[in-house]
Amino acid sequence: MFYSTNLNAELVSFSQALLKGQAPDKGLYMPMTIPIIPLEEIYAFAEKPYYQIAFEVTHRFLAGEIPDDDLMTIVKDAYDYEVPLEYICDRNYVMRLDQGPTASFKDFAARMMGRLMQYYLKKENRKLLILTATSGDTGSAVANAFYKLDNIDIVVLFPEGEVTARQRKQMTTLGKNVRVLALDAKFDDCQALVKEAFADSDLIHLPLSSANSINIGRLVPQIVYYFYAYARLHDRDHDEKAVFSVPSGNFGDMMGGVLAMKMGLPVKKFVIATNENDEFPTYLNSGIYEKIEPSRNCISSAMNVGHPSNLARLIALYGGMMDEKGTIHKDASMEEMRNELWSVSISDDQTRQTIADAYRQYELLLEPHGAVGWAGLLEYLKSIPENDSAGQLCVSLETAHPAKFPEEIEKILQIEPELPPSLEGIDHLSEHVSNLENSYEAFKNYLLETF
Ligand SMILES: *Cc1c(COP(=O)(O)O)cnc(C)c1O
Secondary structure (H helix, E strand, C coil): CEEEECCCCCEEEHHHHHHHCCCCCCCCEECCCCCCCHHHHHHHHCCHHHHHHHHHHHHHCCCCCHHHHHHHHHHHHHCCCCCCCEEEEEEEEEECCCCCCCCEHHHHHHHHHHHHHCCCHHHCCCCEEEEEECCCCHHHHHHHHCCCCCCEEEEEEEHHHHHCCCHHHHHHCEEEEEEEECCCCHHHHHHHHHHHHHCHHCCCCEECCCCCCHHHHHHHHHHHHHHHHHHHCCCCCCCCEEEEEEEEECCCHHHHHHHHCCCCCCCCEEEECCCCHHHHHHHHHCCCCCCCCCCCCCCHHHHHCCCCCCHHHHHHHHCCCECCCCCCCCCCCHHHHHHEEEHHHHHHHHHHHHHHHHHHHHCCCCCHHHHHHHHHHHHHHHHHHHHCCCCCCEEEEEEHHHHHHHHHHHHHHCCHHHHHHHHHHHHHHCCCCEEEEEHHHHHHHHHHHHC
C-alpha cells in the first residue's frame, strides 16, 4: 500500500496511486514498506537481460495487482533498447540511459507508466486525460510513450523559448491522441496552468491525471537500472559497494536510486549533482532549506528546478515531513542523509569545461546534464582520501543523448554529435501544434472545447 507524504490521505494500492498521480491532500505517494531483494538475487541479475531485471524489481511493488504474464509482456515491450555501460577510467563507468525512443532517461519511466496505465484503464473500462507541462524531455517521453494508446488522451504544454528544436519536434510530430500547446511563457507558467486545471471544480467531469515525476508510476521503473548497473559491474570476490552520481533536477531519478539502496542494493554513496540551482546541496550542508525562486537558467535546462518536486519523498524516507510548498514540519535525520548522500552544485562554466575535458581525455562525449553528473563524481572523488577512491566502483548517469543538445556541444567541441536512429529524419517531419495564450481562461476554454 502507498501513503501520502502529507499524511492526510487514505492508503491506496499501486494502481490507484498510478491513476491518481498526486494524493488528494497534495502529498506524494510512497510505499508503506520497502521490499528487500536478497544479495544473491541481485548477483544473479548479472546474467539477465534488462527487461527481466525490470520484472524482478517492479513486481515486488505490483504483486497481486497484475498477473506475472501481463507484467512480463509490458516490460518486454517497454525495454526493447540497449542500456550501455561505458568504461571510462579506473573503475569509473558512464551508464547511458539515452537509447530509448526520445533519447532521454525519461523513456524508462514513461514507457512503463504508459503501459501500466493502459492496462488498468482497460480493465476498469475507464479513460484518462493526462495534462503535462514540460521543459522538453518529459513532454517528449510521455507523448511518445502514450501515443496511440486507446484509453488515454494527452495534452502537453511547453514554453516555446525554452526547448530545443529537436525536443519540440519530438512532441509536435505525433498527432492523434497527443495534443501539444506552445506557449509564449516560462516553464513555471505552463506548470501553473496545469496545477490550476487540477484544482478547478468546473473541470471535475474530465478524468484528469498527471504524468509528471510526482507520479509513483514514474518512480518505480527508475529503480531498475541501478540494480542492472551494479549487477553487471560489481566484483563478486569483494563485497563491494558502488557510488552512483546522478545529475538531478526534480530528484525523481535520484529517488529511484535511493529506493534501490533501501531495497538492499549495496551503495556507498549517491552523489547528487545539481546545476546552479543549489538549494539541495545547501540544505544537506546546513540543514536549512530554502527554495530558489525563480529557478536559475542553466545549460542543463531539464534540471532548472528551484524546488525539487520529489524532495518531500526523500525527506519522508529519512524520517521527516515536508509539505507541497516546501515547508519542513518535521526534520529528517541529517546524519543518516549525509551518511548516504553527498551533493554538489556545478556551475555552467564547470559544465562546459567538463564536456571539453572528458572528450579530450577519454573521448567521452557528454551533453550538459551528463556532464553535471560526471563533474559531480570527480568532485566527490577529490573529496575522499586517495586510498578510498582508487578501486572504488563508480557509475555516473548520462541522462540524455548528446544529439539532443547539439547546440552546446558544437560550440565547445566543434563537432556535431551523431544522431541516434530514433532522432533521424525528425527535423523534417511536419508539426501538429497549437499556440495558446498564457492565461488560465484560454487553457480552460481549450480543455472544455476539446474534450
Ligand atoms: C529530467 C532530466 C533530468 C533530471 O531528472 P530528475 O528526475 O528531474 O532529477 C536530468 N537530465 C535530463 C536529460 C532530463 O531530461
